[in-house]
Amino acid sequence: MSSRYHAHDYFSGLLERKLGFSYSIDDILGSVRMFETKFNTFLTVESEYRISASLLISFNQLKNKNDVDIQTVTQDSSFNSLDFVGQLIVFVAKKINNLGALNSERIGQIEQFIFNQSHYPQVEHVNDFDFYCTVSHFLTLIGIDLGIDLQNDELLIDLLVSHLKSLINWDSDSFNANIAGPLGPQVKLIRQATTRSLNVIENFLHRPLSDSMVSSIVIHIAAAVLRNENKKTPSRIAIVCPGSRAMSEYLQEQIKNYFNFYVACSIQKNDFNFNDLETQHLDFVVTTVDLPQLTVPSVKVSPMLTISDINNIQAIAFKIQHDSKQNRKDNDALIQLVSPIVKSGNIRKMEIIYNQTVRLLKEFENSEYQTAMSSEILKIMPMQFIRIESRSLSWKDGIKAGFTDLVENNLVGPSYVDHAIDNVEKYGPYIIINRGIALPHAESKDDVLEDCLSLLISQKGIEFDNNERVFLLFCFAQNSDIEYLRLFKEIMSLGNRQTEINRLIKSQTSEQAQRILIEMLTNYKNK
Template sequence: MNLNERNSAILDALLSNPSISSALIEKKFGLSKRQLGYSIQKINSWLKQLSLPLIERTSQGQFLIDEKVFTALNHVKETAEQNHSSILTVRQRTHLLLCMLISKDYLTLDHFSIALHISRNTILRDLKNLQKQLEPFQLHIRYGRKLGYYIEGNEFQLRKALMSTLIEFLESDNILPELIDVLELKEDCLYSFRDRIEQVEKKLSIKFTDEKMKTMPLTLFLILQRIRKGARLTDPPISYKELAGTKEYQAAEELLFDQEGLPEAEKLFITLHLLSANVVTTEMKEEDAIPDLYPAVDSMLSLFEKVTCIRMQERKQLLHKLMQHIKPAYYRIKYNLTDTTPVPGVLNGEFRSLHQLVKRSLEPLELFIESEIPENEQIYITLLIGGWIRQQGESIGEKVKAIVVCPQGVSVSKLMFHELSGLFPEFIFLDSMSVREFITYDLEYDIVFSPVLLETSRKLFITKTVLDTHEKRLLRKQVLSYIHGFVSKEVRTSDIIQIISNHATVKNKEALEKELQAYLTQVDEHVVKTTSDETQQQQLCDFLINQHLKMAYQIGSWEDAVRSCAGSLLDKGNIEPRYIDAMIKSCEKDPYIVIGPGIAIPHASPEDGVVRTGMSLLKIKNGVQYLGYRIHILVVIAAKDKKEHIHALMQLMKLSKSEADLKKLIDASGIPDMRRIIQQYSDDVVKEKEFYYG
């Protein structure tokens, strides 16, 4: 009689901590009193077979274990270690099962049981666990009398599952001999493949990571084994044009010199495997680079520097390091080869905040790849950048970290975030979020901006969603006073010229003043109203042209009003019909789109059918009922990206705060009158380009 997995674990827990109570054992293993009693009976039956004293329990729930048990079982453990036997985890066993299913034919429960030294019942449980692991790859474990156990599904997906499994499985020390033994492999074959891969390294002037050198020989061996058995790729999603001209394609042909009649699709798959493998060093030449990848990585790094207010030293070397990682990542992402196994425990402390900022900087790279960057790839980029920052002695931990919490919907929240990060460029703004998201937010921050009162142990600044120039000036003074204990004075060029004149002769005061002003403007980027990026954006009047303005005396329902307002955008091809349905659905229960007395901004997500950014306005003299509000002005917003409409939205928000001008807009007798008010708010914002020093 042998102990099962659970009873062995309970016995180990008792031997490790004899003073542990029954209650703690029950809690640790999720057992009832009756189940624990049954397990102790089984353990005692096993001890009796070994002629060892039984484990007793006191009335207080403590365990009494004889010293002979400790001595005997420790001896058994030492003997097992000397014989190099290993106890595999459930995860490791499922990895072994997958490798067996991929490489062997006609497998039964007995085959698995003998190979892994466990019972048939345990094998059945492990096969269920393996099936869960295979679900993301749309693979299924089947059984047939003639075929035994086998995996059914797309061959490309099966190979992805194999590569993912080997990466995780071979991370454990000394596990390779176990795999070689179970698969009955010849070590000479693996060493031969390792030699071939080292020749590939020399040809390509690269060094693969240790992890890749561990997994690649085995991966290639098992894949070629499958190909020889007739398991070929059918219609793989690999671009011949993109891969066939690479140096890796030539290297793949040399690697497979003895594989006659290998289909082109299989050569391309091996090429892709080489291209997507991580390297520790590479001599990257211009002709080997992916066109336009370098500018995309450069833009990503520039955006990161802007977001974090950190200027990278030795920037070219960092770009080279990033390219070294991102080039193979490009192929992994494009062909969905990224390992989905989470990277555990690497983003602690400051790196967690850094990761949030890296995620906000990835847009240029995602636009280039035309795909979101998977979480694991994001983490590796964070580790690269974070390691470089630490090497420079920089730290985002030393910078003020802020968040923005707004209960008024996504667009308003982003608007607040945009304005405040412009007002405080020396701070790191981590996130904008709703109140519900804030309750569970777990990143470290120093200050929080919000239009509503929040429960927080950090400094809270209550602020409006939209601030005029004077209000911004006051808020900046208030925040800097809290952070630094003082507010810097305004720097005047006239004062600087006077100081210079006291000690030197100034030949041309006017030219000197002009140069000083330009320099101070460049150095101090505390822009109160707009940044250079914003000045290029379209104004409210650019979006709300005559064709996008409508008037009605009365309208039947809220839904009719939204459809009528969006009509001009639909006619001009800015939106698809489904965008209107999405708007109506998204604001059925939440009045966050009401931004002022009688004015609302219906909108939905870009993926709901936005073709290009646009706005349209409907004025209803008599108003329309919406969730307890009487709405007279509807402005439908269709935003294709996160930036293009923000400037115009700021202007609209400012208009929404003026009851007098809103009333003028509602009372307007025609489109020209409406345009004059819209133009007035567009012009006002353009004029407010004031630079603020403290």
């Protein structure tokens, strides 16, 4: 009955009217979910529905019983002394303005009623650190699927964490992800990728996500994609549509309607030399005919775009990292730039270059020093806690090796390492927070003597059960109540610098690795 009754529909409304209920299932269920959000707790769906139904009956029976002294249950000290179900009862009563009918005896009676119905709550306590790891891993998988970076968008992560913790009204919200226009094709791809990785979130929350929840997540991700695309230079494309000029122009208008592309040229002639496309600095080509093999990617479409065509265009656009290509510098570019001046023997120019280079190097050194002093990572991770591993390791052996220095220095005990491994076995590889980066940890403080962090650099990579490979394993343990979300975000940000991660992986000593890590974390200002 409880599973049928949880929704606000005709059946529940009729039942409430026939029984003369003053409170509705919406009142109770909404309050229960507010309790879950406030205390970072999740009930299984079945427990949530059954307990809400029991509370509905109990509170409607107590509606007119305002004859007791309620001070004993409203004071924080008394509230904190209650067990989980007792705290839930008081919280819900307060939200529906029915505290006047409660005292310690009646709280016990309601608890007993819940237990008599075999409604033992299956409770999951979570913390923000775990939430951030899970959401980051979720976005990493979607990003890999789409060929874009989502996990580095801090705003998106913050929004999704907040949204997922606030499950109060999601069942009644009506989200529609069927968006037309330029965002439409992206939304469809995003929804497909989101659905494929949805189990990461559902396993963590121990509850399935409704269509409304999924649509809301898709809208958040699509908005982030659009926000980031607006900051980029539009993809530069060519359109090849030999034959009718009208058809070529029509295809171009269709593309402009759906995508934010810069059309460098539109080719309508059959005798066009396609090798000339190589000189156009294109990101890719949209064509209605088969093309000879080019170095530029291409996608073949119909002159009248179909949904499949739109998806294929968007898929190739997603995979074009335009900014990284545009800003990539050749390693020898500086030498090539300065070499002619040196060879010319122009002393004045060389002196200016020398003085400016010395000035910049001093600024770099000062920036790196400030980073070493202020970095959340380096505050709790001394150089001796950086370990370089050249052997192939399983993910379990990798976690054990990563915590070795912390265990040997009596900062954590062996049981904490076991808890960290148990978490991965329970939730999956949610600790992978960015490409190639994982953050194993456990919530338990029982075997942690001091806040600490270590880094295992695996030169061959550590493979998890889903074929995800990790090269940097940051092993974290926390004993204090200090908020470490800034540490989490700093570790996650390292994924923005894949080229420098490759340098870090090739480190031969802990000292060299620490130096590269400082450089990766430093924000060099280009003046």
